[in-house]
Amino acid sequence: xxxxxxxxxxxxxxxxxxxxxxxxxxxxxxxxxxxxxxxxxxxxxxxxxxxxxxxxxxxxxxxxxxxxxxxxxxxxxxxxxxxxxxxxxxxxxxxxxxxxxxxxxxxxxxxxxxxxxxxxxxxxxxxxxxxxxxxxxxxxxxxxxxxxxxxxxxxxxxxxxxxxxxxxxxxxxxxxxxxxxxxxxxxxxxxxxxxxxxxxxxxxxxxxxxxxxxxxxxxxxxxxxxxxxxxxxxxxxxxxxxxxxxxxxxxxxxxxxxxxxxxxxxxxxxxxxxxxxxxxxxxxxxxxxxxxxxxxxxxxxxxxxxxxxxxxxxxxxxxxxxxxxxxxxxxxxxxxxxxxxxxxxxxxxxxxxxxxxxxxxxxxxxxxxxxxxxxxxxxxxxxxxxxxxxxxxxxxxxxxxxxxxxxxxxxxxxxxxxxxxxxxxxxxxxxxxxxxxxxxxxxxxxxxxxxxxxxxxxxx
Amino acid sequence: xxxxxxxxxxxxxxxxxxxxxxxxxxxxxxxxxxxxxxxxxxxxxxxx
Numbered sequence: 001x002x003x004x005x006x007x008x009x010x011x012x013x014x015x016x017x018x019x020x021x022x023x024x025x026x027x028x029x030x031x032x033x034x035x036x037x038x039x040x041x042x043x044x045x046x047x048x049x050x051x052x053x054x055x056x057x058x059x060x061x062x063x064x065x066x067x068x069x070x071x072x073x074x075x076x077x078x079x080x081x082x083x084x085x086x087x088x089x090x091x092x093x094x095x096x097x098x099x100x101x102x103x104x105x106x107x108x109x110x111x112x113x114x115x116x117x118x119x120x121x122x123x124x125x126x127x128x129x130x131x132x133x134x135x136x137x138x139x140x141x142x143x144x145x146x147x148x149x150x151x152x153x154x155x156x157x158x159x160x161x162x163x164x165x166x167x168x169x170x171x172x173x174x175x176x177x178x179x180x181x182x183x184x185x186x187x188x189x190x191x192x193x194x195x196x197x198x199x200x201x202x203x204x205x206x207x208x209x210x211x212x213x214x215x216x217x218x219x220x221x222x223x224x225x226x227x228x229x230x231x232x233x234x235x236x237x238x239x240x241x242x243x244x245x246x247x248x249x250x251x252x253x254x255x256x257x258x259x260x261x262x263x264x265x266x267x268x269x270x271x272x273x274x275x276x277x278x279x280x281x282x283x284x285x286x287x288x289x290x291x292x293x294x295x296x297x298x299x300x301x302x303x304x305x306x307x308x309x310x311x312x313x314x315x316x317x318x319x320x321x322x323x324x325x326x327x328x329x330x331x332x333x334x335x336x337x338x339x340x341x342x343x344x345x346x347x348x349x350x351x352x353x354x355x356x357x358x359x360x361x362x363x364x365x366x367x368x369x370x371x372x373x374x375x376x377x378x379x380x381x382x383x384x385x386x387x388x389x390x391x392x393x394x395x396x397x398x399x400x401x402x403x404x405x406x407x408x409x410x411x412x413x414x415x416x417x418x419x420x421x422x423x424x425x426x427x428x429x430x431x432x433x434x435x436x437x438x439x440x441x442x443x444x445x446x447x448x449x450x451x452x453x454x455x456x457x458x459x460x
Numbered sequence: 461x462x463x464x465x466x467x468x469x470x471x472x473x474x475x476x477x478x479x480x481x482x483x484x485x486x487x488x489x490x491x492x493x494x495x496x497x498x499x500x501x502x503x504x505x506x507x508x
Contacts, residue, residue: 025470025491028471034499047503047506
C-alpha cells in the first residue's frame, strides 16, 4: 500500500501534517447511548475536518433519510452495514486512507506554495528577477549574510558577483563597517601585496609614504576579493596565513597588525579546475569556501532577462534624458533569445548604448543588433572589415548579427569572432599582449585568461 | 512518539465485542487502530 510520497522531505512534512490530525479515519456505530454516531461525526467534522468519517449502522436502526442528509451535508464520507462483510470493511478503510492521503498531500502542497509565495521575491538587494534559480541565490545570501562565515561566490563574468558580495555585507552585522572590494585580476601581481597589506615608506622604490592596504581599510567590515584565481600563487600563501590568524605585516614592516574581517571572494573560473591548474591554492579555497553561492548565467534566468532589460531601459532613459517607453515586440524576442555571453553587465551596456544611440519611443531590434556589433568592434581592426561594418550598419544589414537569435550556433560564432579579433590584435602588436589589450580596450589579464581558456577548451 | 508515520483509524462502538472484532480485522491494514466505547471517549481522543 504505497500511501506515502517517496520524497524524504515531503514524507517528513507529511508526517508532521498527519500528526496535526489526531485520527485519519473514524468509524462510528450509529446507535449509542447519550451521543449517537451522527452527532459524534458532526462534531468530529468541525473539530478535525481532515478526518475521514464513516458511520456503521445496522439495518434495524438504519434511518435512510438521516444517512442521506449526513452525506449531503458532508459530515459523513461513507457508511458500512452492520453486520459487516470483512472484505468490504478492509476495502472501505483502504479507500478512506487513500482519500486521507490525498487530502494531506493537498494541504502540504498548499502550504508549500504559500511559503514559496511568501518568500518569493521580484527583486532583492540590488538584484532584479524572480526566476527560481535567483530565489535560491537570494535565500542563500539571506541565510549566510548574518554569520561571520567566509562566502565564496562563483558565476560567469557579468552575472553579479560583486552585487552579491555587497548584498551579503549590507545584510550582515558589519553593515556599518567598511566594504572593500579588490579585483585581483586588475592589479599587477607585484603591486598586489601592497594593495592587500599596505606598505611603509621606503619599502620599495616608489613607496614614498606609508600606505594602508585593503586589510587595514576593511577592519571591522568585509573584504571582497574578486577573481581570486588570478592572484599570484605565492601571495595566496600569505593571504591564507592572514585569513587563519587575522594578522598581517605591511610590506617593508616587521610590525604585526591584527584586524577583524569577514572574507567574501569570487571567481568566474571553476574552482576545482583552477586548483588543478595550480592557479588557486586548495587550502586557501577551502578556507574561503565555507559557504558557496553560485550565480546562474543570465540565459538561465528565464523571463528575468526582460525584466532586467526593462529596468535598465527606465534607468538609462532617465539618466540620458530620453523618452523610451519600451521595446518593440521584435526587440523583446531578440533579447529573450540572445545568449548574452557577457550576462547582466552586457545587457546593461547594450541597453545603455541603445538608449544613447537611438530615439524613442521604442527600442528596436535593429539598434540592439547594431550595438552588439559595436561591442565587438575589435574585429574591425582591419580597415576593410571596418568599412564593411560601416556599410552594414548604413544599410541596417549587419550581416554578423542579422540572424543571431534564430541560430544557436551563433554563440560559438561570437566566441570565434572574439578569438579572431584577439589573435589579430596580438599579431598587429607583434605579440605584445599588454599593448594588444590596450588596443582592444580590455585588461591584459582578460587576454591572458582568454588565451588560457582556448588552450584548455578550444572553440569548436 | 511511536508509529508516527502510520495512519490512525478510530473505531467507536458501545459494544466491546464489536470493537474487538473490528480491531482484529482492521489489524490487517498497516495502521494504528484505536477504539472508543462512546462518542465522548472518541472526542477525547481527537482532542488529545
